[in-house]
Amino acid sequence: MLSRVAESIFWMARYMERTNRMLRMLHTKYISSQDEVTDFSWNSVLQTYSDKGAEHNQLIETNSPRVLAHLIIDKENDFSVINNITRARENARSVQDHITKEVWLCLNEYYHLIREKQIEDNLLSGDPITSLDQLIRHGMLYNGTVDITMAREESFNFLNIGRFLSRAIISIDLLTIKLKEYNYDLAKHADDPTWRFLLYSLSGYELYLKRNKGRIDANLVIQHVLYNPEFPHSLQYSLNRLTRYFDRLKTESNFENHSQLEFLIGRCSNNIKYSNFSNNSITLKDFLKQTRKELVEISSSFNKIYFGIT
Numbered sequence: 001m002l003s004r005v006a007e008s009i010f011w012m013a014r015y016m017e018r019t020n021r022m023l024r025m026l027h028t029k030y031i032s033s034q035d036e037v038t039d040f041s042w043n044s045v046l047q048t049y050s051d052k053g054a055e056h057n058q059l060i061e062t063n064s065p066r067v068l069a070h071l072i073i074d075k076e077n078d079f080s081v082i083n084n085i086t087r088a089r090e091n092a093r094s095v096q097d098h099i100t101k102e103v104w105l106c107l108n109e110y111y112h113l114i115r116e117k118q119i120e121d122n123l124l125s126g127d128p129i130t131s132l133d134q135l136i137r138h139g140m141l142y143n144g145t146v147d148i149t150m151a152r153e154e155s156f157n158f159l160n161i162g163r164f165l166s167r168a169i170i171s172i173d174l175l176t177i178k179l180k181e182y183n184y185d186l187a188k189h190a191d192d193p194t195w196r197f198l199l200y201s202l203s204g205y206e207l208y209l210k211r212n213k214g215r216i217d218a219n220l221v222i223q224h225v226l227y228n229p230e231f232p233h234s235l236q237y238s239l240n241r242l243t244r245y246f247d248r249l250k251t252e253s254n255f256e257n258h259s260q261l262e263f264l265i266g267r268c269s270n271n272i273k274y275s276n277f278s279n280n281s282i283t284l285k286d287f288l289k290q291t292r293k294e295l296v297e298i299s300s301s302f303n304k305i306y307f308g309i310t
Helices: 003-033 043-049 054-060 064-072 081-094 101-114 117-125 128-149 154-181 195-201 205-212 218-227 235-247 255-273 284-305
Strands: none
Touching: 003 043, 003 064, 003 081, 003 128, 003 154, 003 195, 043 054, 043 064, 043 154, 054 064, 064 081, 064 117, 064 128, 081 101, 101 128, 117 128, 154 195, 154 218, 154 235, 154 284, 195 205, 195 218, 205 218, 218 235, 235 255, 255 284
16 A cells, blocks of 8 residues: 555544544533533643643633634634544545545535534534534444445554544543643542543443442543553553554564554553552653653654655
8 A cells, every 4th residue: 555545544534533532522521511600611621622822722711612613613723623524534535545435425524514604603602512413423423434334454454543543642631631620639539520521521431330330439430541441442442452453564564664663552552551550650640641652652653654754
């Protein structure tokens, strides 16, 4: 496969994974904002998903309609949902021979959906849930279309490498957002019921309840998000899947190039697997920061080794 084709499929998947998780998180955060008696602050979310400075974020952080419009349909925000979908569509259009017609049509419809005036009107007029539900459902349709129509060949491997690499990064980002809200004070907020909103954002609430008998506990939630190998959005699950699809590239890859990336992925996976927060030698904050740095290094290495981007 040509490197430019692999790159486009890889980034198409990454942009779509970002889109789907952002929308789910925004849906959950908006609902949680309605439970607040005082002004709800979006500052921790804006720090992660806005390219504007702190001054801009402070101006809008308590204005939910403006925040949602900025994060979803603002083309001037480089990290917005509409820009993610647009870039995913551009990448898909350039490799239509390597994805199914159904995937292309689904992505193209998604692009036109988010540009509809009704989406903007709902976000700004106080009925954002309707638009968020529409967009989330279409994202689920995209994922299903990929899984039931794409052939299990090289393009599918690159697609899933991009998907699970982004998923791992996003799980870290969403956990970090939640921890910032608590100022990383787990002891004080150990049994805060709002931990459930993190689980909602990652589509992991029901599984968590089944495994923990309905008990909300900060340490149990963190263990679930980081280590549960059966939870599709846990950090460990994402790294396991990333390793699985990367291994399938071995026969088609230069041995030296594959070995370099295999080392980086294996190191990151082992650092997660053998981390232990009962050990005071490493804090959760430092662990998340270091793991995210390693995942970004893996992404950069893919760009350099497989896609020829320096």
